Amino acid sequence: xxxxxxxxxxxxEELEGEQARPGAPGAGVTVRGIDHIAIAVADLDDxxxxxRTVFGLTVETREVLVEEDVEVAVLRVGDSALHLVxxxxxxxxxxxxxxxxGPGLHHLGLRVDRAEEALAVLDAEGYAVVDEMPHxxxxxxxxxxxxxxxxxxxxxxxxxxx
Numbered sequence: 328x329x330x331x332x333x334x335x336x337x338x339x340e341e342l343e344g345e346q347a348r349p350g351a352p353g354a355g356v357t358v359r360g361i362d363h364i365a366i367a368v369a370d371l372d373d374x375x376x377x378x379r380t381v382f383g384l385t386v387e388t389r390e391v392l393v394e395e396d397v398e399v400a401v402l403r404v405g406d407s408a409l410h411l412v413x414x415x416x417x418x419x420x421x422x423x424x425x426x427x428x429g430p431g432l433h434h435l436g437l438r439v440d441r442a443e444e445a446l447a448v449l450d451a452e453g454y455a456v457v458d459e460m461p462h463x464x465x466x467x468x469x470x471x472x473x474x475x476x477x478x479x480x481x482x483x484x485x486x487x488x489x
Contacts, residue, residue, distance in 0.1 A: 355452050356445045359438040362468075362486040363401070363408040367425055367433035371398055371413035374430075378402055378411070388466055397421050399465050410436070410465065434472070434482035442469045442487035449473055449485075461487060 368374035378384045384402040391398045396419035402409040412433055414422040424433065439445040442461035450456050455474035464470035464486060473483040 355448045356437075356439060356485070359440065361407045362436040362438040362484075362488070363410045364435055365399075365410040365412050365433040365484070366431065367421060367428075368411050368413050368430050369425055371400055371411055374411045374413070375400055378409070384409070390465060391415055392464065394462050395419065395421070401465055432481075434484045436470070436484045436486045439485045439487055442471050442485045445485040445487075446471050454478070461485075 366374070375386060384404065387401045387403045387408070389398065389400045396414060396416040397412050398415050400411045402411065412421060414425065416422065421433070446456050446458070446461065454477045456471065457474055458471035461469035461471045464484075467489045469487040470484050473485070475482040
């Protein structure tokens with residue numbers, strides 16, 4: 328028996344073979360995988376100590392993204408990563424996020440082949456894209472955000488890796 332999946336639009340219809348795979352023909356944006364899950368934190372050093380002590384995770388890379396006024400620590404977990412993200416400026420969007428929502432899940436980074444093409448498809452489909460063009464992300468990536476109100480309240484970031 329091959330790969331099967333339920334059609335998300337019909338309770339009774341089962342998809343089979345290639346149609347059951349993520350990124351199947353007809354999908355608006357082809358997602359290659361989960362690039363990362365970003366956790367908003369107020370104090371990056373405290374959060375890193377916690378993830379190191381409790382889960383044994385260590386920092387793969389750490390850098391400041393000037394355009395977003397955040398510092399990101401990347402913790403590799405298998406083929407994906409956790410991004411611990413802290414504001415470096417009290418006026419950063421992330422600082423406002425933390426003030427309103429507190430620490431926790433910030434966004435889901437979905438890996439795509441071309442972030443610019445993904446944005447164009449999402450925009451054409453009627454989603455409110457936050458970034459008109461991809462901008463620099465961690466470790467040479469290009470990233471762009473999609474409004475969380477359009478996708479079940481979750482901030483989505485499309486991520487293109489070199």
